[in-house]
Amino acid sequence: MEIIVRMTIIVFLAALVVMVSGCSVNKPFVALEEEPYIQNLENAHPSNYVAAIAPIDIGFDAAKINKEASGRFALIPVMDRLTELVRNSVRNAKVFEKLIDESPKTLDEAWKLGADIFISAKLSEYQVYYIGTNKLFVPNIINWFFFEVPSYFVRDEVYGLSGKIEFSFKSTHSGKELLSSTANFTVERSLDDFERGWQILGILRVPGSLSESNWFKVADSLKQYEEKEMQLSIIKIMNEDVRSAVKSDAFKQNMAKRCGLVVGLSRYKAEALTRLKFADDDAIAFRNALISATKEPTAERNIRILTNDSATKDALFKELGALVKRLQPEDEMFFYFAGYGARRLRTMKAETKIEEKNEGENEGKEPSEPPEKGEDSKEQTFAEPALLLFDSDPDNPETFVPLLDIINLLKESPAKVVIIVDAGFGTEKPLRSAGFDVKDALSFKELFISLVDEKQFVILSASDCFLGEGAAEFEHQKHGVATFYLLEGMAGKADIDKNGSVTLKEAFLFLYPRVVEESQMEACAQHPFILGKGIENIILK
Structure with missing residues (x-):
């Protein structure tokens, strides 16, 4: 009897040891925020990029997998x-300046929310599986044979859960793929009978006896x-893959976009401004050529257009302000204008520079007037080129938009800016000139050139806006003369070196002699000019 008692005590103690060992077989849980990597x-x-995450897709057929x-x-x-977990992980990686709270479904929706980068995520794998038994299995069989209930609490079965989330990053501006990366996560733990779902003789029958409820x-x-490992994996790829990528030149180039504002007016509110024949068509044709040449999926959205009654002074500055706000240093910004031009008087000191402004101060707003005359300042009156919008009054030069004011607004952007103007600045209205008289005023050309940063700005004018030339229209080609030859050049005729692309320099060399010749045939002197540096690096097509 004494032997039986001793054996019972020994078996009981052995069972207790197995049960205690089974309870402590797993490593203790460490919270995500306590991980050294996170700290x-x-x-x-x-x-400085803003990101938005699309709703997460499921990239597998669970029913098919479970059947097979x-x-x-x-x-x-x-x-x-x-x-929620994915969003928190991206945010906690601290790669982006801001992660937008909304979940846009498309690139355009993300762009409208103010995102620079559109992140799409696809869960391509998510499954739980049986690995096998651990070293406690055989002792626990003995435990089960003598003391069934304690065996239920021994973690002698090993299970795992693995997943894979594929991330894709696109520029909302250019629509280009920036990079892709995959977060793989796996967790393996020993479980007891209750943790995997209790069943009779489960210790002997798994995994074949596991039902759907057991797997859940x-x-x-x-x-x-699993949630902790998923977040840690996402944070790691964000920190290691994405953070290094955003610093690369290739990433910045793929973020770069070509954008612009194209304005064309054939009709004006003022009856004194005779209807032009082809200015609005010029704008539409130039925009189409620019979109076609860009070959970016977002080009149509990035290149805005205002024609006729929509091209008011307020609308112009609103559109320009919105564009300036989104420009990056790698971007190209085009401003094209076809319509009436004029020269107006501007009184200022000859040594005046374009006034520096605080960042964002004048976005979407009309630039301020020149400084008031000081007692000791030596001021002169210049004839400066200006553009007429739909609501401009030809008898009131204060309603004109000086070209310098447009430059003053666009200088707030870090991008390269190309300004193309097909307008007249003389006194003959049929030649796209409003005819405002600026006699006795000094030429603005030298001062204008000194005020413009030629590294940032390129200005192509269809006529000499400082000498007061007009801009002729082609009756038989249904375009302004300069715009017609610009479009012809962009279509490939200006490809001087036959390399398959057309630079702004090539386009100007193509159009200049033809415009001069055609304008002479139209009995008006017209000499296009171009101002700025790096025109050989600006690819039009």
């Missing part, structure tokens, strides 16, 4: 929870650890 990100500096697979079970997670129970038991 090292505390001083990370974000880029054995020992594993594909899961469809709770999408709201998955979205396993997934629920691993959830805390």
